[in-house]
Amino acid sequence: MSGAFSAAKFTTQPFLSTPLPPDLTTSPSISPAPPHRSSDPPANSASFFFQIESPRRSGTVVAVSDVVKEKKSKSTPNLLITKEEGLVLYEDMVLGRAFEDMCAQMYYRGKMFGFVHLYNGQEAVSTGFIKLLKKEDSVVSTYRDHVHALSKGVPARAVMSELFGKATGCCRGQGGSMHMFSSEHNLLGGFAFIGEGIPVATGAAFTSKYKREVLKEAGCDHVTLAFFGDGTCNNGQFFECLNMAALWKLPIVFVVENNLWAIGMSHLRATSDPQIYKKGPAFGMPGIHVDGMDVLKVREVAKEAIGRARRGEGPTLVECETYRFRGHSLADPDELRDPAEKAHYAARDPITALKKYLIENSLASEAELKAIDKKIDEMVEDSVEFADESPPPPRSQLLENVFADPKGFGIGPDGRYRCEDPKFTEGTAHV
Amino acid sequence: MLGIVRQKVLGQSLQKVRPAVSLLRSYSSAAKQMTVREALNSALDEEMSADPKVFLMGEEVGEYQGAYKISKGLLEKYGPERVLDTPITEAGFTGIGVGAAYYGLKPVVEFMTFNFSMQAIDHIINSAAKSNYMSAGQLSVPLVFRGPNGAAAGVGAQHSQCYAAWYASCPGLKVLAPYNSEDSRGLLKAAIRDPDPVIFLENELLYGESFPVSDEVLDSSFCLPIGKAKIEREGKDVTITAFSKMVGYALKAAEILEKDGIDAEVINLRSIRPLDRSTINTSVRKTNRLITVEEGFPQHGVGAEICASVVEESFGYLDAPVERVAGADVPMPYAANLERMAVPQVEDIVRAAKRACYRSVPLAAAA
Numbered sequence: 001m002s003g004a005f006s007a008a009k010f011t012t013q014p015f016l017s018t019p020l021p022p023d024l025t026t027s028p029s030i031s032p033a034p035p036h037r038s039s040d041p042p043a044n045s046a047s048f049f050f051q052i053e054s055p056r057r058s059g060t061v062v063a064v065s066d067v068v069k070e071k072k073s074k075s076t077p078n079l080l081i082t083k084e085e086g087l088v089l090y091e092d093m094v095l096g097r098a099f100e101d102m103c104a105q106m107y108y109r110g111k112m113f114g115f116v117h118l119y120n121g122q123e124a125v126s127t128g129f130i131k132l133l134k135k136e137d138s139v140v141s142t143y144r145d146h147v148h149a150l151s152k153g154v155p156a157r158a159v160m161s162e163l164f165g166k167a168t169g170c171c172r173g174q175g176g177s178m179h180m181f182s183s184e185h186n187l188l189g190g191f192a193f194i195g196e197g198i199p200v201a202t203g204a205a206f207t208s209k210y211k212r213e214v215l216k217e218a219g220c221d222h223v224t225l226a227f228f229g230d231g232t233c234n235n236g237q238f239f240e241c242l243n244m245a246a247l248w249k250l251p252i253v254f255v256v257e258n259n260l261w262a263i264g265m266s267h268l269r270a271t272s273d274p275q276i277y278k279k280g281p282a283f284g285m286p287g288i289h290v291d292g293m294d295v296l297k298v299r300e301v302a303k304e305a306i307g308r309a310r311r312g313e314g315p316t317l318v319e320c321e322t323y324r325f326r327g328h329s330l331a332d333p334d335e336l337r338d339p340a341e342k343a344h345y346a347a348r349d350p351i352t353a354l355k356k357y358l359i360e361n362s363l364a365s366e367a368e369l370k371a372i373d374k375k376i377d378e379m380v381e382d383s384v385e386f387a388d389e390s391p392p393p394p395r396s397q398l399l400e401n402v403f404a405d406p407k408g409f410g411i412g413p414d415g416r417y418r419c420e421d422p423k424f425t426e427g428t429a430h431v
Numbered sequence: 432m433l434g435i436v437r438q439k440v441l442g443q444s445l446q447k448v449r450p451a452v453s454l455l456r457s458y459s460s461a462a463k464q465m466t467v468r469e470a471l472n473s474a475l476d477e478e479m480s481a482d483p484k485v486f487l488m489g490e491e492v493g494e495y496q497g498a499y500k501i502s503k504g505l506l507e508k509y510g511p512e513r514v515l516d517t518p519i520t521e522a523g524f525t526g527i528g529v530g531a532a533y534y535g536l537k538p539v540v541e542f543m544t545f546n547f548s549m550q551a552i553d554h555i556i557n558s559a560a561k562s563n564y565m566s567a568g569q570l571s572v573p574l575v576f577r578g579p580n581g582a583a584a585g586v587g588a589q590h591s592q593c594y595a596a597w598y599a600s601c602p603g604l605k606v607l608a609p610y611n612s613e614d615s616r617g618l619l620k621a622a623i624r625d626p627d628p629v630i631f632l633e634n635e636l637l638y639g640e641s642f643p644v645s646d647e648v649l650d651s652s653f654c655l656p657i658g659k660a661k662i663e664r665e666g667k668d669v670t671i672t673a674f675s676k677m678v679g680y681a682l683k684a685a686e687i688l689e690k691d692g693i694d695a696e697v698i699n700l701r702s703i704r705p706l707d708r709s710t711i712n713t714s715v716r717k718t719n720r721l722i723t724v725e726e727g728f729p730q731h732g733v734g735a736e737i738c739a740s741v742v743e744e745s746f747g748y749l750d751a752p753v754e755r756v757a758g759a760d761v762p763m764p765y766a767a768n769l770e771r772m773a774v775p776q777v778e779d780i781v782r783a784a785k786r787a788c789y790r791s792v793p794l795a796a797a798a
């Protein structure tokens with residue numbers, strides 16, 4: 001690792017959270033993006049080059065992470081969250097962490113199998129965004145999806161059971177670690193391929209618009225969040241969908257969990273311009289960078305972006321700079337990441353930071369938080385017990401659910417192909 | 432495989448064989464006529480009119496009225512919200528279709544040709560076909576992927592390919608291939624109403640062909656069952672299975688065979704997956720001989736699957752080896768003479784049927 005493209009060298013500039021120049025901090029530079037910018041600032045000059053709005057809107061998307069600092073220093077009573085909100089965020093993040101730690105244990109004990117990708121370190125992103133959603137809003141995730149499922153309200157028991165491959169799992173053991181679905185919670189997967197979830201999420205957002213405009217469901221203001229990583233931002237589906245989402249003003253937020261590494265490929269070694277948020281304005285949507293290790297900053301940005309989508313003002317690209325504390329998956333020896341880099345982010349643990357904020361601002365006592373820790377530990381333990389005791393899927397389940405059609409043409413109980421039924425499509429016709 | 436080898440040898444002699452569909456005009460005077468294009472257009476129109484959840488998306492489907500004019504008039508009638516011109520982003524808009532179908536909309540995704548579906552095959556296989564299973568039945572995908580499939584004319588290797596076998600090998604998909612106007616109307620309407628992802632393989636060269644249609648077919652409630660083949664022509668000596676354009680060729684071959692005293696039964700598969708094994712096997716048990724015809728590549732093709740089914744279920748009834756007439760095992764060449772040799776011709780079917788009936792077959796060189 002030497003020369004101009006050394007990851008270590010680059011990380012110190014735009015990505016480590018260096019203090020901002022004062023002028024940027026006080027007045028986040030939000031300028032309507034000129035159609036043809038003649039001179040872009042150098043890639044690493046300022047990671048907080050906040051960009052545009054749709055030209056139709058007079059308001060601006062603010063660099064909330066800066067504003068947050070401002071507000072905090074100005075007046076302490078003007079807190080970002082209430083006590084109740086703080087405790088909800090804390091509980092959700094602790095649940096995410098404890099659940100994933102338990103997954104690692106269970107994986108090494110052989111209770112779950114295949115690829116298991118853990119979310120440790122990134123909790124502020126899932127919690128900061130998803131806890132602002134309504135139940136009807138949708139979340140589309142990646143292979144690193146357990147914690148998104150938990151934040152969206154899928155019970156820990158159902159997720160753990162799914163990981164154990166049991167019939168009581170949220171997909172009856174048919175989905176697995178990388179394919180969490182729950183229609184009740186509007187969790188639409190769980191996509192194991194890079195970039196695959198983005199068009200599906202865009203389709204869900206398209207549905208909200210279609211329902212409002214074509215089916216005349218006036219109240220339909222559902223928002224979709226698409227989560228994906230930095231590696232995905234070099235994939236064509238990302239660009240295809242930024243374009244269509246902006247073109248059709250779809251109610252979607254593209255949430256980049258930039259943990260700086262795509263397995264063993266440094267973001268800086270893979271991407272010509274590592275500042276992902278800058279790609280938003282290129283497609284005519286705001287692009288925002290936020291400290292993804294700070295749940296309150298994430299939440300402020302998320303509020304604005306989700307609100308924008310809900311008001312029908314179109315999509316937003318949010319780049320959350322975060323870090324995964326574990327390897328890419330439990331099978332990853334994680335040999336390429338610099339220990340100094342890991343230590344840097346470990347010191348910025350989002351849960352520790354929130355805890356500190358809650359206590360320093362007298363929003364919660366040490367004892368209250370301990371009680372939450374205990375409650376979560378019990379919940380996770382319970383989920384393991386539940387999963388362990390649950391039955392595996394019955395043999396008969398193998399051929400079920402290939403089709404939604406109740407007369408789907410799997411092999412029927414009589415051993416005959418269902419398509420032999422002359423009334424095969426009856427029941428699906430409704431003209 | 433045999434068919435292929437012979438095809439190459441015989442190609443030169445086949446130049447005069449006309450597309451088979453023209454013969455249908457001879458007995459269509461009594462019934463109303465409708466082109467395949469009109470059939471597809473009317474089916475889309477009726478389903479969109481009946482269900483506001485049905486919408487059409489794809490490249491050039493709106494203002495351009497469809498690259499092959501299948502969606503003609505629909506933009507005017509249903510507006511740009513329901514007839515959606517997309518950018519050239521197969522992976523993107525196919526995934527969008529899947530996401531929209533999760534919430535109960537019924538997207539009809541048009542591929543300008545199925546060759547472009549290769550750019551989106553991840554979403555067809557991994558998103559559309561597998562979601563219902565992975566989610567244990569929570570998220571179904573009522574979606575139709577449609578567009579022209581198979582060899583066109585003179586467009587070279589990347590634009591001339593049959594995807595029937597590709598998609599038919601994937602659980603979670605239903606694969607339909609209409610031949611005439613009746614099939615096109617009935618199957619497209621069934622596909623749109625079906626709660627699962629359906630691959631709907633049209634044929635560019637048939638769009639402009641006219642076929643007779645009955646009043647029943649023209650009725651807006653007309654719908655064909657998915658998974659049922661149709662016996663287009665009854666016969667007792669040899670069974671010929673075919674789908675899409677090849678049904679016309681098989682019918683033409685049957686006419687020629689009739690003059691030689693061979694009474695061929697022609698099965699229009701209509702549905703590649705599910706495959707109507709029952710109809711095929713019943714026919715073979717009657718005729719004791721089988722020829723399969725397809726435009727696609729021979730290896731692991733639709734014919735191979737039919738052959739396996741017949742060997743498994745009706746082995747004892749066979750009086751002759753099964754023959755597969757398929758496309759040549761090469762990428763489609765551009766030169767007209769080579770292209771012609773690379774896809775099955777009526778004569779290939781005739782010869783294969785004669786061999787199955789142990790009639791003498793003249794060598795190509797002699798013809």
